[in-house]
Amino acid sequence: MLILSLKATITHKGAILLGKNFACDAFDDSKPLRVVTHAHADHTIGLHQSLRICEKVLMTQATKDLIDVMRGPLFLMSGFVEALEYGKTLQLEEECIRFFRADHILGAAQVLVEDFEGTRIVYVGDFRIDETPILDSDVLVIEATYGSPTCKRPFQKDVKNLLISLVEEKLKHGSVYVFGYHGKLQEVMQLLHKASVKAPFVVPERVFHISRVSEQHGMRFGRLMLSEEREAKDLLDRDSPCIAFYHMGSRSRVGRGAFRVYVSGWEFDSPCREIADKEYVIALSDHSDFDGLIEYVRRSKPKVVITDNFRVGYAETLARQIHKRFGISAVALPKR
Numbered sequence: 001m002l003i004l005s006l007k008a009t010i011t012h013k014g015a016i017l018l019g020k021n022f023a024c025d026a027f028d029d030s031k032p033l034r035v036v037t038h039a040h041a042d043h044t045i046g047l048h049q050s051l052r053i054c055e056k057v058l059m060t061q062a063t064k065d066l067i068d069v070m071r072g073p074l075f076l077m078s079g080f081v082e083a084l085e086y087g088k089t090l091q092l093e094e095e096c097i098r099f100f101r102a103d104h105i106l107g108a109a110q111v112l113v114e115d116f117e118g119t120r121i122v123y124v125g126d127f128r129i130d131e132t133p134i135l136d137s138d139v140l141v142i143e144a145t146y147g148s149p150t151c152k153r154p155f156q157k158d159v160k161n162l163l164i165s166l167v168e169e170k171l172k173h174g175s176v177y178v179f180g181y182h183g184k185l186q187e188v189m190q191l192l193h194k195a196s197v198k199a200p201f202v203v204p205e206r207v208f209h210i211s212r213v214s215e216q217h218g219m220r221f222g223r224l225m226l227s228e229e230r231e232a233k234d235l236l237d238r239d240s241p242c243i244a245f246y247h248m249g250s251r252s253r254v255g256r257g258a259f260r261v262y263v264s265g266w267e268f269d270s271p272c273r274e275i276a277d278k279e280y281v282i283a284l285s286d287h288s289d290f291d292g293l294i295e296y297v298r299r300s301k302p303k304v305v306i307t308d309n310f311r312v313g314y315a316e317t318l319a320r321q322i323h324k325r326f327g328i329s330a331v332a333l334p335k336r
């Protein structure tokens with residue numbers, strides 16, 4: 001057991017170290033290969049250093065395309081980036097690495113490293129249990145965002161329909177602004193498009209480019225209008241029915257006085273909550289809730305678990321719960 005637990009760790013800078021060769025989601029100078037599981041900022045830590053120093057930086061093609069849009073096309077060219085597709089194997093000395101899909105944002109990957117002893121070291125990354133394949137593991141590194149038993153969403157299945165009907169209802173009275181993070185905004189756009197919600201979609205330039213990349217990788221949104229276009233400006237100025245999609249960071253700058261919907265995972269009491277006049281929070285998350293995290297561990301059957309205590313969440317609580325429920329070694333790393 002002691003030996004197994006040495007095969008993965010998490011550093012004080014947030015790097016998830018797997019086997020002898022791989023550092024995921026933050027820079028670490030002891031490993032030749034850097035992995036980026038997805039394009040969110042808390043998983044691209046120290047990427048500039050990794051590009052300069054590591055032999056190779058691995059990510060899916062979709063993640064690469066998203067980072068190109070978010071950081072500019074020159075950024076990744078400062079190092080050697082290899083796009084590794086889901087299910088393909090890359091061998092390095094006596095270890096091999098494979099990516100598997102993670103239901104989180106476009107391009108998100110789980111990482112499986114198998115070493116010379118056949119030990120399966122799995123890092124799930126960020127994920128939602130719904131459409132994430134569960135990998136058998138010996139050593140499992142798992143996120144802990146909603147790792148407390150207080151973080152359960154019993155209403156999960158109704159959230160999408162609620163969001164659609166809320167937006168449709170509010171469109172009868174004028175423009176609707178939807179605020180969320182990159183990736184989740186595109187999920188909402190696709191959801192409303194598939195539900196045939198009849199209103200133009202308006203997006204600022206950054207969201208437009210990220211959406212174009214998402215379309216190249218199979219997502220569908222219908223026609224998008226740039227918020228700078230005359231037609232879009234007129235719609236918003238006149239408070240005509242249209243849906244504007246903005247990053248959460250823009251919420252204090254745009255859409256004042258209009259109907260505003262925030263999509264957020266940090267909601268457990270109700271799938272939809274009115275927080276102020278014309279302002280709503282919808283509990284749409286791209287992370288598993290507590291039950292989803294426990295479910296992954298149960299089905300993955302690890303002998304040792306490490307919970308991510310670097311990123312936001314409840315790593316220590318989750319480690320205790322895993323140990324209590326399954327009687328296996330579980331530790332929150334890095335130690336605080």
Ligand SMILES: [Zn+2]
Pocket residue numbers: 038040043104126
């Ligand atoms: Zn993420």
